[in-house]
Amino acid sequence: xxxxxxxxxxxxxxxxxxxxxxxxxxxxxxTLSVPRxxxxxxxxxxxxxxxxxxxxLLGQQKPSSGRALLLGNDAWKTRRIAMERVGVVPxxxxxxxxxxxxxxVAFCSRLYRQWDGTGVAERLRRFAVxxxxxxxxxxxxxxxxxxxxxxxxxxxxxxxxxxxxxxxxVVARRELYEELVVDLAxxxxxxxxxxxxxxxxxxxxxRVGILRQGKLVLDEDMETLKARFRRITFGRRPAAELVTExxxxxxxxxxxxxxxWGFEAVVERFAEDxxxxxxxxxxxxxxxxxxxxxxxxxxxxCGEERGGVA
Amino acid sequence: xxGLLAVAQREVVDRRMWLLAALAAGLIPxxxxxxxxxxxxxxxxARSMLASVLAATLTAAGTxxxxxxMVGSDLAERRLGFYFARPLSAGAIWWxxxxxxxxxxxxxxxxxxxxxxxxxGNLVLRDLVGLxxxxxxxxxxxxxxxxxVLALAHALGVMGRSRSVWIVLDLVAAVAVxxxxxxxxxxxxxxxxxxxxxxxxxxxxxxxxAALLAAGWxxxxxxxxxxxxxxxxxxxxxxxxxxxxxxAVVGYAAWVFAAIPSSLECLWEVMPASSGSWSLVSGSxxxxxxxxxxxxxxxxxxxxxxxxxxxxxxxxxxxxxxDGRRAVWLQPTGLDPSDTRQVxxxxxxxxxxxxxxxSLILGRSARNARLSPSGQRLAVLAEKxxxxxxxxxxxxxxxxxLDAHSSQISIRFATDDELVVSVWPETGPSTATAVDATxxxxxxxxxxxxxxxxxxxxxxxxxxxxxxxxxxxxxxAFHPRGSEMELAMHDARTGALKASLLSQPDQxxxxxxxxxxGRIVVGxxxxxxxxxxxxxxxxxxxxxLRSVAMPDGKIGGFGSEVAxxxxxxxxxxxxxxxxxxxxxxxxxxxxxxxxxxxAGHVPIPSVSWWSPGRxxxxxxxxxxxxxxxxxxxxxxxxxxxxxxxxILDTRWPRT
Numbered sequence: 014x015x016x017x018x019x020x021x022x023x024x025x026x027x028x029x030x031x032x033x034x035x036x037x038x039x040x041x042x043x044t045l046s047v048p049r050x051x052x053x054x055x056x057x058x059x060x061x062x063x064x065x066x067x068x069x070l071l072g073q074q075k076p077s078s079g080r081a082l083l084l085g086n087d088a089w090k091t092r093r094i095a096m097e098r099v100g101v102v103p104x105x106x107x108x109x110x111x112x113x114x115x116x117x118v119a120f121c122s123r124l125y126r127q128w129d130g131t132g133v134a135e136r137l138r139r140f141a142v143x144x145x146x147x148x149x150x151x152x153x154x155x156x157x158x159x160x161x162x163x164x165x166x167x168x169x170x171x172x173x174x175x176x177x178x179x180x181x182x183v184v185a186r187r188e189l190y191e192e193l194v195v196d197l198a199x200x201x202x203x204x205x206x207x208x209x210x211x212x213x214x215x216x217x218x219x220r221v222g223i224l225r226q227g228k229l230v231l232d233e234d235m236e237t238l239k240a241r242f243r244r245i246t247f248g249r250r251p252a253a254e255l256v257t258e259x260x261x262x263x264x265x266x267x268x269x270x271x272x273x274w275g276f277e278a279v280v281e282r283f284a285e286d287x288x289x290x291x292x293x294x295x296x297x298x299x300x301x302x303x304x305x306x307x308x309x310x311x312x313x314x315c316g317e318e319r320g321g322v323a
Numbered sequence: 324x325x326g327l328l329a330v331a332q333r334e335v336v337d338r339r340m341w342l343l344a345a346l347a348a349g350l351i352p353x354x355x356x357x358x359x360x361x362x363x364x365x366x367x368x369a370r371s372m373l374a375s376v377l378a379a380t381l382t383a384a385g386t387x388x389x390x391x392x393m394v395g396s397d398l399a400e401r402r403l404g405f406y407f408a409r410p411l412s413a414g415a416i417w418w419x420x421x422x423x424x425x426x427x428x429x430x431x432x433x434x435x436x437x438x439x440x441x442x443x444g445n446l447v448l449r450d451l452v453g454l455x456x457x458x459x460x461x462x463x464x465x466x467x468x469x470x471x472v473l474a475l476a477h478a479l480g481v482m483g484r485s486r487s488v489w490i491v492l493d494l495v496a497a498v499a500v501x502x503x504x505x506x507x508x509x510x511x512x513x514x515x516x517x518x519x520x521x522x523x524x525x526x527x528x529x530x531x532x533a534a535l536l537a538a539g540w541x542x543x544x545x546x547x548x549x550x551x552x553x554x555x556x557x558x559x560x561x562x563x564x565x566x567x568x569x570x571a572v573v574g575y576a577a578w579v580f581a582a583i584p585s586s587l588e589c590l591w592e593v594m595p596a597s598s599g600s601w602s603l604v605s606g607s608x609x610x611x612x613x614x615x616x617x618x619x620x621x622x623x624x625x626x627x628x629x630x631x632x633x634x635x636x637x638x639x640x641x642x643x644x645x646d647g648r649r650a651v652w653l654q655p656t657g658l659d660p661s662d663t664r665q666v667x668x669x670x671x672x673x674x675x676x677x678x679x680x681x682s683l684i685l686g687r688s689a690r691n692a693r694l695s696p697s698g699q700r701l702a703v704l705a706e707k708x709x710x711x712x713x714x715x716x717x718x719x720x721x722x723x724x725l726d727a728h729s730s731q732i733s734i735r736f737a738t739d740d741e742l743v744v745s746v747w748p749e750t751g752p753s754t755a756t757a758v759d760a761t762x763x764x765x766x767x768x769x770x771x772x773x774x775x776x777x778x779x780x781x782x783x784x785x786x787x788x789x790x791x792x793x794x795x796x797x798x799x800a801f802h803p804r805g806s807e808m809e810l811a812m813h814d815a816r817t818g819a820l821k822a823s824l825l826s827q828p829d830q831x832x833x834x835x836x837x838x839x840x841g842r843i844v845v846g847x848x849x850x851x852x853x854x855x856x857x858x859x860x861x862x863x864x865x866x867x868l869r870s871v872a873m874p875d876g877k878i879g880g881f882g883s884e885v886a887x888x889x890x891x892x893x894x895x896x897x898x899x900x901x902x903x904x905x906x907x908x909x910x911x912x913x914x915x916x917x918x919x920x921x922a923g924h925v926p927i928p929s930v931s932w933w934s935p936g937r938x939x940x941x942x943x944x945x946x947x948x949x950x951x952x953x954x955x956x957x958x959x960x961x962x963x964x965x966x967x968x969x970i971l972d973t974r975w976p977r978t
Binding site: 096 | 404
């Protein structure tokens with residue numbers, strides 16, 4: 014990946030990044046880029062390598078090979094400078110437990126050239142995060158909101174959220190995503206988010222990457238992704254078995270299941286004309302194509318036979 | 324710097340409980356009057372002691388606890404990412420946390436002692452400062468110590484928390500590096516170069532501290548939030564640095580101990596055997612600091628034997644047999660100079676002489692050792708017991724305890740079977756008083772130790788600056804007689820006065836020596852009458868045989884007979900004997916003539932105060948013809964050609 018090119022189009026990315034822990038391969042030659050202004054959602058099951066990649070991107074871990082690129086430069090080498098323009102919400106809240114929120118804000122505000130003190134204070138007030146008691150005594154949701162407030166304090170160009178909703182209740186999750194949407198709308202901040210909360214990010218993600226066993230198996234705009242995946246249900250006359258199989262294969266059938274109630278197929282190359290031909294095939298009864306949620310697509314890609322979604 | 328200060332400030336705030344605890348602990352000594360075992364008169368003392376103990380304990384505990392946790396706990400609890408997700412350099416994180424921990428430790432000590440200090444308590448710490456008389460050294464040492472413990476505790480904390488197999492490497496490396504440094508340090512301590520040891524200790528401390536601090540930094544910079552990677556980085560830096568240092572130290576030590584005679588740049592000591600061509604030479608060597616290599620050097624062939632120097636080597640200086648074919652010395656077996664010592668010998672007649680340790684191990688107090696003329700027996704004085712050992716058999720021959728009130732005892736072999744023992748009063752002798760010495764005879768064959776006489780009113784110990792009678796029958800002694808100093812000849816066994824040889828004003832001092840055939844040479848430097856200095860030759864009956872006037876100056880001391888009846892005499896004063904340069908004349912005692920040697924050549928004294936009991940060198944032997952060159956080197960004089968052959972090209976010591 015060319016740095017100059019990346020700097021122009023990508024805020025973050027990975028160039029053949031491999032991460033090994035002894036014999037364990039956490040990330041296998043992953044290459045992707047996060048375009049400026051996008052909301053990139055990196056999905057994967059537990060142990061798929063998401064957090065390792067995020068640590069590499071944040072310059073906290075050196076890849077075994079390849080380079081993580083942050084704001085166009087090698088993240089390992091330029092972490093300190095890059096962090097002026099990057100906000101991070103970690104998987105586990107890591108603000109020292111003895112600190113109060115006010116102390117954490119004061120500490121962070123000294124480290125950045127620009128700091129949106131008013132915005133941070135407003136955000137903490139809005140989410141009723143106590144500022145005078147130690148962080149260790151805050152609820153998980155409050156810690157998450159504090160982390161988000163601290164991450165947005167320096168008005169970052171890139172916001173990295175490593176499974177930020179882990180352990181949050183539904184309300185807290187919604188608040189967090191609403192906050193992100195507001196912020197995105199205000200600033201056009203690029204966001205890289207790893208999460209298991211597929212439903213939560215579905216509404217904000219512009220691009221999706223899916224990791225499976227350390228390999229990047231999907232990297233695509235959300236719009237095209239959702240457009241090409243469909244769940245098709247249909248009935249079938251006995252003699253039409255060969256015909257339907259051929260048609261579904263042409264649409265990239267990922268999975269086909271059947272029973273007395275009929276058949277269901279997930280296809281990854283859905284097209285209206287192709288579906289029209291399938292529907293008009295003799296022997297196909299009451300065909301119906303239904304759009305799939307991100308979670309359904311994820312399950313289809315990672316596959317229940319491969320263990321399902323965690 | 325902004326980031327470092329922010330981190331440091333945060334750490335101080337985060338660990339403020341230590342400061343509060345220290346302040347609270349500092350108030351505890353105020354309750355000293357309530358303690359049942361403290362009476363009214365010792366309240367202040369008890370308060371001071373309590374405050375000192377509390378301050379020291381809290382400081383030590385704080386240093387250890389903060390060192391273990393300043394980075395380690397954040398790393399273990401996965402909170403270090405909080406710092407790395409900010410625009411903070413690894414240096415700001417590490418040095419900021421270290422600086423804060425250091426500050427807290429200092430404040431803990433101060434706060435714990437403050438209340439007592441405010442009420443006028445005399446803290447033990449203050450006494451310590453007074454004792455060392457150098458508060459800056461104590462403060463500097465404390466800073467180094469605190470930093471060392473902080474960094475060490477941090478390293479141990481990271482090693483322990485990473486739970487990686489690298490800890491095995493750490494243990495192996497620690498043993499290897501520590502063992503290497505200890506081995507070198509021990510050898511230096513045995514050899515006694517204090518300056519080198521001080522440098523070794525100081526540089527070891529400095530390198531260890533620097534390595535620990537650097538390793539902590541690298542661990543944070545390279546390991547970042549990964550404990551195992553951090554452990555690897557820390558270990559690689561720490562052991563890489565310390566290993567390199569240990570290798571350098573071992574290499575340097577090997578080089579230091581591999582000195583050869585030509586390595587000597589400045590000779591401190593040259594002591595030839597009475598016969599033959601071997602000498603003890605010792606001096607300084609460039610780059611070896613105050614490590615002074617010691618060699619037995621054969622002036623005739625250039626062969627040499629390296630000896631292990633010791634811190635108190637004059638106690639154990641090698642002794643030569645009368646024929647110069649054997650050298651024997653005592654080698655301390657431990658670091659403490661009062662440890663046991665092993666008898667080591669070198670057969671100098673062998674083609675390649677080498678030190679051979681015998682199985683004779685002498686006791687802690689064995690210092691005063693003498694070798695018999697044949698080199699077969701060794702007499703050792705320990706406490707007040709005289710023991711004679713057979714070297715070929717490595718066995719005790721005889722031992723007897725001397726019934727004397729004084730421990731000021733000297734021994735010398737008259738023959739292989741007879742020892743003459745002199746006992747001086749505990750308080751003397753000194754240069755200011757004259758004292759009586761009792762004389763004893765120890766018969767080695769019978770083991771009988773008997774008192775034989777008294778040496779009256781002697782000013783110097785008989786083995787102080789005058790060689791022994793080669794025939795073992797006479798001894799010379801100085802006696803204060805009013806304002807005069809008399810040199811007298813006595814019977815070696817009974818102390819009976821046999822003849823008064825010369826008397827002159829106390830200053831300048833008389834110089835005297837035996838010749839190899841037993842005659843006596845005395846130097847007289849009269850100044851009052853303006854007469855020239857003279858060398859007097861006396862027979863063994865005390866009769867003056869000849870007087871030879873010196874061309875100018877005074878007599879500085881005697882060398883040896885470079886040929887039969889040709890004595891090397893250094894002009895100058897006794898006080899300048901150890902100095903550089905000067906003129907030497909050869910006095911023909913038979914013809915009464917004097918011939919100058921080339922300027923600047925100085926004869927090697929035939930005796931020195933740390934080589935008692937030696938007999939004069941055999942005339943014409945290599946030992947008798949050793950001279951210091953004008954530059955300070957060592958040369959062999961050839962009377963036939965009146966020329967010098969340089970043996971060691973060294974320099975005079977810089978003064």
